[in-house]
Amino acid sequence: MAETRFGGDLVVGALAELGIEYAAINPGASFRGIHESLVALGKPELILALHENVAVAAADGYARSAQRPMAVVLHNLVGLQSGAMGIFNAWANQSPMVVIGGSGPADAATRRPWIDWVHSARQQVLVARDHLKWDDQPASLAALPDSIFRAHRIATTVPYGPTYVSVDIALQEAELAPEQVALLKAPAGQARGNALTAPPTELEDIADRLVRADNPVLVADNTGKDKRAYDALVRLAELLAAPVVDLQARHNFPTGHWADCTPARSEVLADADVVLVLDPRDLMHAIGAVDHIAHGYRPLVRPEADVICISTNQLMLRGFLDYCGPTGDAFDVLADTTECLPVLADLVSEGAGDRQDRRKKLAAYTRTLHPAPAATVGESGEFSQPSVSRSVFEAVRHGPWELANGHMRGAVRSTWELTRFNSHLGRNVGAGLGYGIGVSIGAALAHRGDDTVIVNLQNDGDLLYTPSGLWTAAKYDLPILTVVINNRTYAQDRMHQTVTARSARGHSITPAWGSTSTSPRSTSPRSVARRGWSRGRPPSRTSSRKR
Numbered sequence: 001m002a003e004t005r006f007g008g009d010l011v012v013g014a015l016a017e018l019g020i021e022y023a024a025i026n027p028g029a030s031f032r033g034i035h036e037s038l039v040a041l042g043k044p045e046l047i048l049a050l051h052e053n054v055a056v057a058a059a060d061g062y063a064r065s066a067q068r069p070m071a072v073v074l075h076n077l078v079g080l081q082s083g084a085m086g087i088f089n090a091w092a093n094q095s096p097m098v099v100i101g102g103s104g105p106a107d108a109a110t111r112r113p114w115i116d117w118v119h120s121a122r123q124q125v126l127v128a129r130d131h132l133k134w135d136d137q138p139a140s141l142a143a144l145p146d147s148i149f150r151a152h153r154i155a156t157t158v159p160y161g162p163t164y165v166s167v168d169i170a171l172q173e174a175e176l177a178p179e180q181v182a183l184l185k186a187p188a189g190q191a192r193g194n195a196l197t198a199p200p201t202e203l204e205d206i207a208d209r210l211v212r213a214d215n216p217v218l219v220a221d222n223t224g225k226d227k228r229a230y231d232a233l234v235r236l237a238e239l240l241a242a243p244v245v246d247l248q249a250r251h252n253f254p255t256g257h258w259a260d261c262t263p264a265r266s267e268v269l270a271d272a273d274v275v276l277v278l279d280p281r282d283l284m285h286a287i288g289a290v291d292h293i294a295h296g297y298r299p300l301v302r303p304e305a306d307v308i309c310i311s312t313n314q315l316m317l318r319g320f321l322d323y324c325g326p327t328g329d330a331f332d333v334l335a336d337t338t339e340c341l342p343v344l345a346d347l348v349s350e351g352a353g354d355r356q357d358r359r360k361k362l363a364a365y366t367r368t369l370h371p372a373p374a375a376t377v378g379e380s381g382e383f384s385q386p387s388v389s390r391s392v393f394e395a396v397r398h399g400p401w402e403l404a405n406g407h408m409r410g411a412v413r414s415t416w417e418l419t420r421f422n423s424h425l426g427r428n429v430g431a432g433l434g435y436g437i438g439v440s441i442g443a444a445l446a447h448r449g450d451d452t453v454i455v456n457l458q459n460d461g462d463l464l465y466t467p468s469g470l471w472t473a474a475k476y477d478l479p480i481l482t483v484v485i486n487n488r489t490y491a492q493d494r495m496h497q498t499v500t501a502r503s504a505r506g507h508s509i510t511p512a513w514g515s516t517s518t519s520p521r522s523t524s525p526r527s528v529a530r531r532g533w534s535r536g537r538p539p540s541r542t543s544s545r546k547r
Contacts, residue, residue, distance in 0.1 A: 005176040007141055008033035009041065011100060011167055013184040014148040016043045020071050020098065022062065022445055023047065024055035026082075028075025030119065031102025033172025035073070044071060047445065048475065049438075050468035052079050056086025056162075057438020057466070058445065059097040061404055064250075064425040066446035067226070069096040069155055076102050077121045084128045085432040087162050091131040092281075092323070092430030093249075094222065094316075096160040098151050101125070103137070103166045110170065125164055130320030133161040141171060145183045158196050158336045159312040160225075196312065197339035206276070206308055206333070207347035213274035213306070216242045217261075219286050222279035222311075222429075223337050224250035227421045232341035233278070239348050241358040243268040243366075248407065249281050250426035254419040256370055258363035262413060263370075269300040277309045278337050281429050282324040293503050310335050370414070385485075389457070390415040392483055396453050404443040405436040406457025408485065434465030437482065441469060444478035456482040461490055 011034050015023060023038055024047040025031070038046045049055040055072050062070045074080050080101055090097055104120030105111050111120060121127075125135045134154045138147040144167065151163035197203075210216050218237055223229045233253060237244045243261035245268065246253045253260055261268045269275065269287060280286040287307060288297040301307060307330040314334050316323035333340075389411040397417070403424040406412060418424050425443060428435045440456035447454065463484060473480050501507040 005181055006033060007144065007174045008037035008172040010141060010144050010183060011148065012037040012041050014145040015071050017184055017186045018152050020044045023071040023073055024049055024058050025073045026050060026052050026055055026079065028079050028102060030076035030104055030169055031073050033169060034100065034102065049472050051466055052083030053086045053434045054438040054466050054469040054472060056083045056090060057435050058442035060090045060093060060095045061425065061439030061442025062446050063095040063097055065402060065443040069098055071098045071100060073100045076104050077119045077124045080124060080127050087128050088131045089428055089430035089432045089435055090162045093428065094160045096155040097162045098155055099162055099164045101164055101166040103168045105170055106168050107170060125166055128164065130318055132164050135164040137166040141174060141176065141180055142183065144171060149186050159315050195339045196336040198333050198335040202333055203340060203344050204347060207344055209274050209306055210240055210276060210348055211351040215271050216240050216274045217268050217272040218242050218276050219245045219247065220252035220278040221247040221281055221286060222249040224252040226338040229337045229341050230421045232345045236341065236345045236348060239345060239352045241355040241362055243362060247286060248427055249429050251418055251422065251424035255413055255417060256419065258366050260366055261369065266300050272301060272305055274306045275301055279311045280309065283309050283327045283330060284325045292499050309333065310337055310340060312336055385409060385411040386415050392455060396455060396481065400452040401455055402443055402447065402452055403455045404440040408457055433462050436462050437466055437469030440480050441473055441478060444480050454480045456480055458482050458484050460484050460486045
């Protein structure tokens with residue numbers, strides 16, 4: 001006699017059919033049918049989290065590290081509300097994931113008193129719809145697998161992002177007829193992605209502008225999401241002998257490369273006549289300096305400079321919010337850099353010619369930008385952000401390792417040897433808190449079975465949002481090295497008070513900082529900007545410390 005199968009088996013079977021390895025959950029009654037199917041069928045593997053934000057952040061980190069999505073299953077309304085910040089981060093980070101939401105009974109006649117009423121929203125996805133790529137609420141068993149297959153296809157089409165399928169508890173617990181088991185087979189073309197590139201004439205025009213430029217500069221932010229784009233950027237920089245600035249939404253360019261001018265962003269942009277900006281989270285952020293006092297920015301490029309932007313940002317604009325600001329007079333090209341950068345590099349190679357002299361000049365300049373590695377302990381025996389960052393790198397450098405989280409105000413890029421694709425998973429563009437430990441769990445799941453150590457340079461405040469993530473990491477024996485960067489204060493409080501009091505209002509900042517501070521105020525050294533690589537001026541370096 002054939003074993004009885006249920007609607008929850010359809011959900012889990014569809015995820016398995018898609019090759020999804022893991023499904024992260026924080027248990028709740030509204031998806032008990034899916035939960036039991038995950039346990040019974042064993043694939044995808046169930047990953048238990050104690051907070052929905054950890055579960056979603058794990059899927060974010062997994063997608064960044066593995067370049068494919070995992071699943072998250074959320075308890076109906078309240079679970080979706082708890083995980084909504086992580087979903088927003090994933091949308092802003094352009095990380096693909098399939099989120100399944102359990103839903104209380106749509107049929108009011110089958111609701112339990114109180115709890116099913118207060119948790120069974122009409123269109124519960126409204127909590128998060130404005131930062132999802134797509135959502136669905138299938139009303140029948142026949143529609144359920146196709147909905148999940150479509151959610152996966154949309155999540156993995158550029159620009160990547162989270163999708164959401166709400167599954168009524170009644171569907172989860174309904175028995176399947178024998179013919180309904182056959183619904184599980186995914187469409188044959190499911191694994192194929194859709195290419196999105198610029199017209200050949202536009203790429204030829206861009207290549208011509210870059211080749212003819214006297215001082216072209218390449219700026220990359222999220223280009224390192226794919227190895228093809230990462231490799232193409234290196235090739236393009238070498239063909240043009242052009243400075244590269246890495247804005248680090250992802251790791252886009254090798255540190256220590258002779259074209260790496262990230263520390264001298266302001267100087268090389270000021271000298272540029274053509275600026276190619278790739279996958280910026282915001283174009284004005286990429287080519288300007290933020291003015292925290294006046295709530296604005298000042299441009300770092302000359303008005304006559306030719307600015308070209310290639311991204312899929314136009315597809316991220318929503319009525320709820322704009323993903324980025326306006327692009328002004330820039331030549332704004334809608335394309336996936338994974339597809340168009342290799343073609344652009346080929347076009348440039350046809351006309352770039354010999355640039356050995358320019359390459360030598362640029363290499364001599366960048367050598368001045370990359371000082372010797374920081375000591376692991378400061379001159380007076382104290383720790384600093386560069387010294388801590390370097391100490392952690394020295395502990396793992398013989399690898400394999402992957403840095404999942406942490407920038408330490410730029411200290412990481414100057415103290416770690418980030419020379420390979422995906423060696424650093426980049427920034428949390430959405431800036432929602434509770435991110436670091438969850439994304440590190442996801443990266444560790446992506447490397448489960450190999451010897452890679454995942455490194456998490458964890459801000460203390462961010463960890464306090466989701467400390468239960470440490471439990472999940474321990475439960476699954478995940479090799480994560482977490483170093484908590486404890487500045488003994490809540491930095492957001494101190495930073496905004498300082499800017500407002502000192503700069504905007506002329507107030508003294510000598511009074512006590514209140515309950516968010518546990519130690520006296522200190523100021524770390526600041527390096528003065530370097531100037532003028534294309535004009536041959538050597539950089540100047542000074543530093544100061546306030547006691």
